[in-house]
Amino acid sequence: MKYYDKLIFECSREGRCGYSLPRNAFPAAGELPAALRRQAPLALPQVSEPDVVRHYTNLSQMNFGVDTGFYPLGSCTMKYNPKINEEMAALQGFQGLHPLMPARLTEGACKVYEEMDKALAAITGMYKFTFAPCAGAHGELTGLMLMRQYHINRGDLKRTKVIVPDSAHGTNPASAAVCGLEVVEVKSLANGRIDVEALKPLLTDEVAGIMMTNPNTLGLFETEIGTIAALVHAAGGLLYYDGANMNPLMGVVRPGDMGFDIMHLNLHKTFSTPHGGGGPGSGPVGVARKLVDCLPAIRVSAFHGNFGVILRAYAYILALGQEHLRKVGQYAVLSANYIKESLKDVYKLPIEGVCKHEFVFDGLINDGAHDDVPGATTLDVAKRLLDYGFHAPTIYFPLLFHQALMIEPTETESKETIDAFIEVMRKIAAEAAQDPNILHDAPHNTPISRPDETTAARNPILKYQENS
Ligand SMILES: Cc1ncc(COP(=O)(O)O)c(C=O)c1O
Numbered sequence: 001m002k003y004y005d006k007l008i009f010e011c012s013r014e015g016r017c018g019y020s021l022p023r024n025a026f027p028a029a030g031e032l033p034a035a036l037r038r039q040a041p042l043a044l045p046q047v048s049e050p051d052v053v054r055h056y057t058n059l060s061q062m063n064f065g066v067d068t069g070f071y072p073l074g075s076c077t078m079k080y081n082p083k084i085n086e087e088m089a090a091l092q093g094f095q096g097l098h099p100l101m102p103a104r105l106t107e108g109a110c111k112v113y114e115e116m117d118k119a120l121a122a123i124t125g126m127y128k129f130t131f132a133p134c135a136g137a138h139g140e141l142t143g144l145m146l147m148r149q150y151h152i153n154r155g156d157l158k159r160t161k162v163i164v165p166d167s168a169h170g171t172n173p174a175s176a177a178v179c180g181l182e183v184v185e186v187k188s189l190a191n192g193r194i195d196v197e198a199l200k201p202l203l204t205d206e207v208a209g210i211m212m213t214n215p216n217t218l219g220l221f222e223t224e225i226g227t228i229a230a231l232v233h234a235a236g237g238l239l240y241y242d243g244a245n246m247n248p249l250m251g252v253v254r255p256g257d258m259g260f261d262i263m264h265l266n267l268h269k270t271f272s273t274p275h276g277g278g279g280p281g282s283g284p285v286g287v288a289r290k291l292v293d294c295l296p297a298i299r300v301s302a303f304h305g306n307f308g309v310i311l312r313a314y315a316y317i318l319a320l321g322q323e324h325l326r327k328v329g330q331y332a333v334l335s336a337n338y339i340k341e342s343l344k345d346v347y348k349l350p351i352e353g354v355c356k357h358e359f360v361f362d363g364l365i366n367d368g369a370h371d372d373v374p375g376a377t378t379l380d381v382a383k384r385l386l387d388y389g390f391h392a393p394t395i396y397f398p399l400l401f402h403q404a405l406m407i408e409p410t411e412t413e414s415k416e417t418i419d420a421f422i423e424v425m426r427k428i429a430a431e432a433a434q435d436p437n438i439l440h441d442a443p444h445n446t447p448i449s450r451p452d453e454t455t456a457a458r459n460p461i462l463k464y465q466e467n468s
Contacts, residue, residue: 008045008055009464018049062447064391065276070417072339074358074394074406075169075217077247077269078276084319085273085312094311099303109307112314116284119317123325124243125256126263126286130295131305136244139264139283140175140211142300146262146287147209147238148179149294156236159208163237165194167218167398172211172242181208188400192218192351196227203231209238213245214258215356217398219336219408229259238262238291246270247410248333248357251326261288271313282309331411332357335418339409342422346429350401357410363403364429368436376432378403380439383450384431387443388424 047055064071071078089095097109117129133139144162151159162181164172166188173183184202189195193216210232214222222228232239241255241263247270249255255263267282268275275281282305287295317325333356340349340359347361367375382392382405394406409418431438443449 007464008047008052009466011047011051011055012045014046016046016048016051018047018052064386066274069389069391070409070413070421071391072393072407072409072421073391074219074360074408075244075397076276076394077244077266077357077408077410078391079247079269079272079410080412081272081274081312082316082319085315088315089308089311094307097307112307112311113304116310116314116317119314120265120284120286123250123254123317124246124263124265124286125254127256127289128292128295129284129286130298131282131284131310132299132301133264133283133285134301134306135281136242136264136266136269136283137171137175138281138300139266139285140171140240140242141178142283142285142298143240143262143264144175144179144181144208144211145298145300146285146291146294147240148181149297150238150291151208153294158206159237161204161206162208162240163199163202163210163232165212165216167192167216167400168211169213169217169242169244170397172213176211186210188216190351191353192216192220192400193222193224194228196224196231199228200231203235203237205236207232207235207237209240209261211240211242212260213242214255215245215248215358217245217406218351218360218400219355219358219406220351220353221356225258233259244269245357248329250329251322252329256286256288261291262286267309267313272316273309273312280306280309282306282313284310328411329357332409335409335411335413336407339407339418339422343425343429346426347405348403358406358408360398360401361403361405361407362401363405364432366429366433368432368434373436374440376436376439378405380432380436380442381405381425381428384428384439384442385424387445388427390421390424 066078066080093108097106113131116131120129121127130142133142151157160182161184162176163184163186164176165186176183186202187195187198210228212222214225216222229239238261239259241260243255243263243265246265250270262285264283264285265271267273267284268280284305320328336355336357336359340355343361346365348363348365350360350362363378364376364381367377369375378395382395385392396404397406398404428439441450
């Protein structure tokens with residue numbers, strides 16, 4: 001352990017402090033009732049300013065982020081977030097806003113919402129957006145509430161089922177259940193796309209709609225989307241588009257033109273605002289013209305959503321413009337296909353063909369299993385990548401494959417970075433074939449080695465414990 005890896009409480013020395021204020025600068029707190037007065041000094045660490053700076057700087061370096069390295073976390077679109085977005089969000093006129101300010105002082109913010117509404121409508125083919133939802137899953141819930149409201153407004157009360165493909169992101173069935181809808185699963189074909197023949201008998205007059213993401217969570221474009229949209233509409237249902245996978249489509253294809261009626265976008269992914277660790281996010285929901293009357297009926301958050309995230313996304317759209325937004329998807333698709341083709345002789349590729357912005361391997365072709373030594377798993381590969389300075393891809397999702405390893409490079413990585421990643425992935429495959437134990441014990445070079453994940457989940461230690 002390095003000296004500065006110590007916890008801040010362990011650096012504490014009686015009487016040491018990081019500031020000096022003039023004596024008697026503040027009036028005594030004599031008027032406070034005795035019962036409210038502190039009886040013993042607050043147990044804060046007593047440390048100098050350099051101790052504090054070094055402690056937090058070292059802590060920050062133990063973390064991994066897009067600003068420190070390649071982060072190919074499938075389904076999460078961990079693209080680089082341009083710093084110009086931060087500068088725009090930090091402008092005094094925006095930063096000092098409060099939602100209760102009078103309308104005459106918030107005209108600029110209203111203009112941003114108005115312009116974003118227009119921009120997102122142009123990008124997606126939707127008619128109108130609400131910016132209230134604060135995450136992708138929150139957008140899903142909002143969209144499904146709108147779907148229900150649409151049927152209720154038409155007096156069609158028995159539509160309480162929503163169809164979700166077996167490849168769907170976990171939040172889709174979860175949002176449907178939270179919305180009080182019954183989830184009906186539709187199977188995928190061996191080529192990873194929705195089985196249209198299996199869908200047909202599910203389309204009864206109890207179906208409110210279908211939730212889909214396209215490209216789906218395998219990174220594959222649902223080529224039958226035109227037929228699916230026609231079938232769902234003919235059965236009286238609506239189509240919901242999970243726009244978390246919008247990155248490869250921007251400026252190329254619009255969900256509205258594919259037949260979708262409602263959708264959310266993950267501004268914190270596709271539109272380049274920092275995310276991870278649970279937020280902040282923004283999941284604006286767009287609707288087709290026929291649903292616009294339902295919008296005011298649904299209130300999902302106080303005020304107007306996460307304005308700072310919307311602002312960053314607005315700066316991103318303006319900085320790129322129409323021409324370069326289109327290139328985002330093209331480069332993201334190129335990068336993903338380049339990695340897939342460069343590694344498919346050492347990692348199992350369950351579905352051949354061109355992918356969109358991400359793809360899924362099903363573990364190693366040669367996992368090195370021999371005698372009593374178990375082979376290297378997807379978890380082992382992910383942990384070993386950390387040793388080489390790369391963030392791990394998403395693992396064990398989607399659930400369609402046992403050893404799923406889902407890679408999404410995004411458009412913001414250089415060819416050199418991608419080549420370095422490919423080289424390391426090949427090196428790990430060679431290590432596994434030679435001696436899988438190197439991988440079983442990984443990571444070896446990170447501040448924390450492999451934790452016992454069962455104990456960590458069942459018996460978490462969430463706060464500082466003296467002598468722990
Ligand atoms: C396909 C898909 N749908 C929905 C979501 C949910 O978005 P959020 O994490 O913002 O709630 C994600 C998040 O990664 C996703 O990948």
